[in-house]
Amino acid sequence: MAEKITAETRTEFGKGAARRIRRQDKVPAVLYTHGDAPVHLTLPGHDTMMALKHGGANALLELEIDGKTQLGLTKQIQVDPITRILEHVDFVLVKKGEKVTVDVPVHLVGEAGPDTLVVTENNTISLEAEATHIPEYIEVSIEGAEVGTQILASQLDLPSGSTLLTDDETLIVNVTNAPTEEEIEAELEEAEAEAGIERDESDEEAAEAAEEEAAEGEGAESEAGSEGSDEE
Known part of the structure; x- marks a missing residue:
């Protein structure tokens, strides 16, 4: 109203x-x-x-x-x-009864299945609707959606009196595999490298580097002691 x-x-x-x-x-x-x-x-x-x-x-x-x-x-x-x-x-x-063309937002409802990433490929769709009955948004349920699920414009549930103007084959929602922590880290490192950003060494990495240096030092001392014994 x-x-x-x-x-x-x-x-x-x-x-x-x-x-x-x-x-x-x-x-x-x-x-x-x-x-x-x-x-x-x-x-x-x-x-x-x-x-x-x-x-x-x-x-x-x-x-x-x-x-x-x-x-x-x-x-x-x-x-x-x-x-x-x-x-x-x-x-x-x-005027009342007049048909108008509008872009209406898409709202996702529900929770997709585990280990999924839900991508909204198009946030709005184009409709023809009566001027006094324009939907505020179009709901799209992703409840339990599994990897590989794709929702096209033609599959949307439109209110009575509305006509879809967006192409039927337009991809609205795409459900894919959620990226692993390793994939996210790799993408982040690649993006930082492209931007010329140098990371500060983490405490864990610093500790690992110190352990490696210590091990290398012990190995060098052992080799030196062995050479000295051979000379005697």
Whole structure:
């Protein structure tokens, strides 16, 4: 269900105007319409952030603009990478019953079998869905999945009314053998060597090296003593 947000139209644009809007704990936004000029809006910051959080990547909001309600489908969200403050939102105008194309995230559920490594080859799939019935995500069960299991796009369980647009043969999940500690260590050493990183000798390695040196020293002394005995 779309969440209601009361929006204000705005006539000020540019970075300066956007900063002034954000200082008031509000968010600048644009609603793109079908063929008409885009509508520039100001939205309440906290309410908008919560609505987008609940609705996910394809959040549908009921935007009340000048007393008239419009359905806005989220198309782009700009968030400050450091403060995580909502900076700007782009919406596209949609109508009830209208079909839209969206990218929907894939969520894995369950635990795969022992000694497996689960790789998500594609994190999203493309769907056509009715604007007011866009799934927040598509669940993919990997419960008990064994090595060699592969899940293709065509095998996903889609909600009623949704049509898969991603190619049927697209690999979504691949279950392989989990790497051993030796393989992980070898890959790490190779990556460090390529990056020119020299490892500090571990305590264990240092102890082994000391033992080897001591053994070599004892061997040299024994050989020297043997040579001396031969000369006498």
